[in-house]
Amino acid sequence: MASTRHLTQIDMFRLTLKNSLRHFVRNRLFTFLNILGLTIGISACWVIYRYVRFELSYERGLPDKENIHRVVSKISYSEEEGSYSAGISRPIYFFLKEEPVRSLKRAVPVYKIWGRQVMIPAHGKQAGRLEDLDFEKNMLVATEPAYFEMVNYRWLAGNQHQALRNPDEVVLTEARARFYYPGLTFDEMIGQPLIYEDSLQHTITGVVAALDYPSEFNGQEFFLVKKREQDNTLEEWTNTNSSDRVYIQTKDDKAAAEVLEQINSTVAAKYKQLTAKRELKGTYHRTLELLPLQASHFSTFLNERGQSKTSRTVIFGLIGVGVFLLVLACINYVNLTTAQMPQRHKEIGIRKTLGSAGRHLISQLMMETVVVVLASFLCSIVVSQVGVGLLGDLMSEESRAFADPETLVIFLVAVLLVTTFLAGMYPAWLITRVNAVAIFRNKASGRVGNLSLRKILIVFQFVIAQVFIVSALIVGQQLRYTLQKDMGFNKDAVVTVAIPFKLYANPQVHEKKITLANEFRNIPGVKELAMGTEPLSENYSSSNFVYSDAPNLAPVGMQVFKKYVDTAYVQFYDLKLLAGTNLSASDTTKEFVLNETAVRAFGFKNPGDAVGKMLGYMGRRYPVVGVVSDFHQQDFHQAIQPLTLLSGKTSLSAYNIRLDGSDRAGWPATLAALKTTWGTFFPEEMFSYHFYDESIAAMYKKEQQLHKLTNLSTGIAVVISCLGLFGLASLTAFQRSKEIGIRKVLGASVPGIVRMLSGEFVMMVLLAALIAAPVVWWACNKWLEDFVYRIEISWAPFVLGGVVAVLAALSTVSYQGIKAAMTNPVESLRND
Incomplete structure (x- = not known):
């Protein structure tokens, strides 16, 4: 008896699987869209898991x-x-x-x-x-x-x-x-x-x-x-x-x-x-x-060269993105599956009439869900690898090579079970609510389940999509602001060549460095040259400076950033001299040029008051001979600090070379000539140069990675949301087929019917935009708090985001609207 029962269960499994495959073949388009949506959601979740797991594994094996x-x-x-x-x-x-x-x-x-x-x-x-x-x-x-x-x-x-x-x-x-x-x-x-x-x-x-x-x-x-x-x-x-x-x-x-x-x-x-x-x-x-x-590892407030840093906020945000994208994919499956329910009424009615119990119908829908989820999972193996490639340098080589097979298996099994449950339970329950008697009496309305619920799900999908769209626009605005804002110096067509430490710290080659600078200036294509630390860089040093000449006041000591430069530096970078003069030629430190912030920090009311005053430095006193306007020394996360420019041959650590901006085609030849000249002076040292604007852009690597991530997430969220909208539009068109037939008989045009069907969906998308707006405003303001110099959030990204979402929705709904409007009204009115 047990054996017979066992065989019956196997036969039921085979029959359920066979029926599922037949259903997929009959509904190829919806099957493809279901697999596509779940593949995107699972792949995104998989890629994000790999990145997050790596970042959270720092120091995992370190004892105590x-x-x-x-x-x-x-x-x-x-x-x-x-x-x-x-x-x-x-x-x-x-x-x-x-x-x-x-x-x-x-x-x-x-x-x-x-x-x-x-x-x-x-x-x-x-x-x-x-x-x-x-x-x-x-x-x-x-x-x-x-x-x-x-x-x-x-x-x-x-x-x-x-x-x-x-x-x-x-x-x-x-x-x-x-x-x-x-x-x-x-x-x-x-x-x-x-x-x-x-x-x-x-x-x-x-x-x-x-x-x-x-x-x-x-x-x-x-x-x-x-x-x-x-x-x-x-x-x-x-x-x-x-x-x-x-x-x-x-x-x-x-x-x-x-x-x-x-x-x-x-x-x-x-x-x-x-x-x-x-x-x-x-x-x-x-x-x-x-x-x-x-x-x-999460101390992003510490600037450390050679150390990988990750924000906990970004990690938790990524986890949220992964969960939301998977939920969106499940919602999309629910909408597409329930959109097919009216077309399966007779099949369901026959099954109920022949004695199929509710559990059999549920097992049929769950089997279909399991097959679709497994197919999506298999596709995700390939798509996730493509996704890792699209992320580019967001994922380091170490994170790509990182392996944690036990945890990965647990994660994937959990994703499969959760996805199957979330995507399959509601449609499976819904199929048991179909009234077989009403179907065969032609009294079935074609309505399956709660249409309002499906609309709520669509609005939720577009709320998430809108959050991604507007966030991507605002992150892009801030990134452009950091790269295009006037930084207080001229960085155009500048190439920097770092001098190896053992050279600029070696007193025996100081004159040789200066001679090489003059040789560089004579190379065709070199417009001008200065020596010194770049205005904005990741390398900086500071020392204690003292002003003690204020009457009736105790000496003021403070930590001041310092840059060793030559006499050409101020003119080279177009630094605005507000008072006094430039540094004079000197092998050692003899005088200072301050920035505006340093002038205020020492208590002077205006730049002219600082000129001629003496500052103590390293046990000696030197005069302030000039004041330049403020320029950014660090990235936009940091405020401009007190700074002094000073002379010192032993500390000139880089050549700053401006190429001829009117002859970009000649740059390769100029760079080759610079390398050749370098080799004649320092043949044992490697010649290495960087375009300065690229070096500045590299300082905002985290922001560029975040922008790339939000762009990818935006695309995924919009695609998944549009797939869900496609399902709801299909269901709506089916349920209103008789209404559309009557309207056509009465003379309604195809554009008019399309507008009628599209109007409701446009309102849903606009509602989603309104709901998403305060969420995006709050989240982006929190992110922008990390910048001392930042954009002000305007209404433009929200309007543009809404327009993008509406256009995406219209392009999705219009297909079903035109299809319904072009249908012969005789087909929809035949049974009446």
């Missing part, structure tokens, strides 16, 4: 990560709110190392090194070679052996407890070790030499495998940190380098707070000694804070 914190700096001037720096003063680590600090388990420095080149001596059959080092990619780090106690590397060669005990040792990651000595085993690499910057020889004492989880501990070559002479000076306690990071590990948060209290107490005491020594009025305020390691 809950009790590891970074020490970061918060700097403010006067009563200003202040800004954060990723680094701290270098002496703080040595204080933690040398002084008894209660509650501290370990302190670990991670000081990045600006290495440029490394020599790999000849070994065996392999010739010696010289390799360039990239600060962003190669990541040289000065640290302590405690680093390897905190971070759980797997050692491939060497001994963790013996490696990195001496200044002339180096530990490499697996990738760097294979790059330097490809023909040796890891054990054979131990003891091999590497020569950095021509003369610094180090011996390999360890090789570690790459971490198998995303991490901000991305160093690849590790050296022993050294204490310098200046690390004992009071001045060094006020300096901050964002590349100098310190981590502390304690037993719990309470212990971490105790350590921080001791650090801040010591720093405050050192600064008090400095202000007393210089008799300063304190306008520079600095405190140290703890940043939990698990929050470090």
Whole structure:
């Protein structure tokens, strides 16, 4: 008996599957649209999951990560709110190392090194070679052996407890070790030499495998940190380098707070000694804070070169986008499936008459849903890969290669089950409500389920689509504003060439650098040239400056950004000189040119009042000879800060070259000539240039990625919404077929019928636009709060977004409207 029942269940399954396939064949268009909509929704959800899972996996495999914190700096001037720096003063680590600090388990420095080149001596059959080092990619780090106690590397060669005990040792990651000595085993690499910057020889004492989880501990070559002479000076306690990071590990948060209290107490005491020594009025305020390691990857308020950052808001927004797109796809399936219900009335009636129970009808619809969802899932495997390509650099190489198969399987199974349930349950329940008797008595109205509910779903779909459309427009406006707004300097046709650190810091080549600049100026196609740090860049430095000449007032000391430039710099970038004169030619610092913000910060009422005043800097006093108008030194997330321009041959770190803007076709030849000339002066150094406007655009990479993401999401949401609208329009046309037939008999035109059917849908889309407007306004204003310099949201994006949505709706509905209007009225009125 059990066997018979088992066979009956299999037969029922086969019959249900066969009926489903027949239904798909008879309704090819709707089947295609259903699969298309669900494929888009599942693919979007899949791609977003891959990205989000990677970003949330940072430090996942690090032991005791809950009790590891970074020490970061918060700097403010006067009563200003202040800004954060990723680094701290270098002496703080040595204080933690040398002084008894209660509650501290370990302190670990991670000081990045600006290495440029490394020599790999000849070994065996392999010739010696010289390799360039990239600060962003190669990541040289000065640290302590405690680093390897905190971070759980797997050692491939060497001994963790013996490696990195001496200044002339180096530990490499697996990738760097294979790059330097490809023909040796890891054990054979131990003891091999590497020569950095021509003369610094180090011996390999360890090789570690790459971490198998995303991490901000991305160093690849590790050296022993050294204490310098200046690390004992009071001045060094006020300096901050964002590349100098310190981590502390304690037993719990309470212990971490105790350590921080001791650090801040010591720093405050050192600064008090400095202000007393210089008799300063304190306008520079600095405190140290703890940043939990698990929050470090999301600390977008910290500007760190070589570190990947992601906003938690963006992550949660992406999760919301994925959920909404999947829900939209399910709503689209519901609308398209229920739109076919009137055409299946007789089939349903016959099944009920022949004794089909409600559960059999439900199983039929659920089987159809399962088949469509599985087909969509299979299509999503391909479409999701295309989607990853469309995202471009939004997904890093690491996130694309990131694998977490167990969690991925769980996610995909959950998506399949949730999608099947959301998409299939309402149509399955709806099919049981059909009255078979009314159908065979010709009293069935063609109405299936609650039409108002379907309209609400359509409005909801277009609310989401409208949110994406308007958001994309506003993000695009802000991005254009940041790139097109007058930044206070002329960046057109400018090429920048960075001077390698070992060259601009080497006093023996200073004259050679100046001679090369003059040679560059003589190259055809070079319009003008200046040396110095670019006006707007990710690299910046600051020092304490003091004004002490104000009568009856204590000296004013403040942290001021500084840029070392030559005499051509002000004219090159078209900086407006408001008072005084430009810098005079000098090998060393002898005078200052301030910006307007610095003038106000020191208490001068107008630019002219600052000219001739003396400022203290590095223990000496120099005059202010000029004042230039403000220009942006950092991106638009940051306010313009006090700044001074000053001379100093030893610190001129880049050539700024303006090409002939009237002869763009000649630029390649000019750049080739620049490279050739560079090679005659510094043949061992690589010539590397960047167009300055592209460098500025790269600083807004996150905003460009967000714009790309909102554009893609907008397209997906509009397509899915239009598919749902197509289903509802089909159902409406079917239900009003007799009305349309009568109107045609009475002389109604095709355009008139199309307008009649379209008007209701246009009103639904406009209602969606009204509902979405306050949501978009609030969300975009929250996003824009991160910008000090931002656009004001106007009505234009909302109107344009509404127009786009209405046009999309009209193009979708018009097809069904024209089809219904062109139908012979005899067909719809035959039964009456």
